[in-house]
Amino acid sequence: MTVRYRSSDEFQAAREEAPKPHRPVLKAMLRGACNSCMQCGRGSVFNGFLAVSHACAECGEEFHHHRADDAPPYFTITIVGHIVIPALLLVEVLYRPALWIHMSVWPLLTVLLSLSLMRPIKGALIGLQWALYMHGFDPDADDDIPAIPEPSEKTS
Ligand SMILES: [Zn+2]
Numbered sequence: 369m370t371v372r373y374r375s376s377d378e379f380q381a382a383r384e385e386a387p388k389p390h391r392p393v394l395k396a397m398l399r400g401a402c403n404s405c406m407q408c409g410r411g412s413v414f415n416g417f418l419a420v421s422h423a424c425a426e427c428g429e430e431f432h433h434h435r436a437d438d439a440p441p442y443f444t445i446t447i448v449g450h451i452v453i454p455a456l457l458l459v460e461v462l463y464r465p466a467l468w469i470h471m472s473v474w475p476l477l478t479v480l481l482s483l484s485l486m487r488p489i490k491g492a493l494i495g496l497q498w499a500l501y502m503h504g505f506d507p508d509a510d511d512d513i514p515a516i517p518e519p520s521e522k523t524s
Pocket of ligand 1: 427
């Protein structure tokens with residue numbers, strides 16, 4: 369059956385009402401955390417340590433729409449803090465090690481945990497945005513970048 373639209377506005381409205389394919393959130397977040405393309409699972413999300421590829425080299429799914437911004441460091445700080453601080457307090461209460469042991473163990477553990485968690489967390493957040501059709505991942509969105517308002521005329 370062929371549907372004829374009377375205007376492009378009618379076509380656009382019908383397109384926006386059409387349900388988008390379901391994207392499983394957990395699967396997308398796990399694939400992103402493992403640096404695998406959320407769409408095909410073969411390509412990679414990152415082309416540097418934290419630099420995101422423009423698009424998947426295998427299937428062409430675009431990743432440049434992501435707006436992870438400062439969420440990955442926020443979640444990394446929260447998780448690492450909740451691991452290191454209780455561990456530090458527990459070790460101090462149980463063993464009372466010398467200060468130089470504290471000063472050599474905890475900063476090193478903090479840096480290692482932060483570096484190892486940042487990328488998987490960022491990939492998972494990009495996977496979440498992709499699965500929920502957020503930002504430019506929604507094909508029906510007009511434009512992800514807000515229009516620059518016209519400069520107002522001076523009235524004085
Ligand atoms: Zn792909």
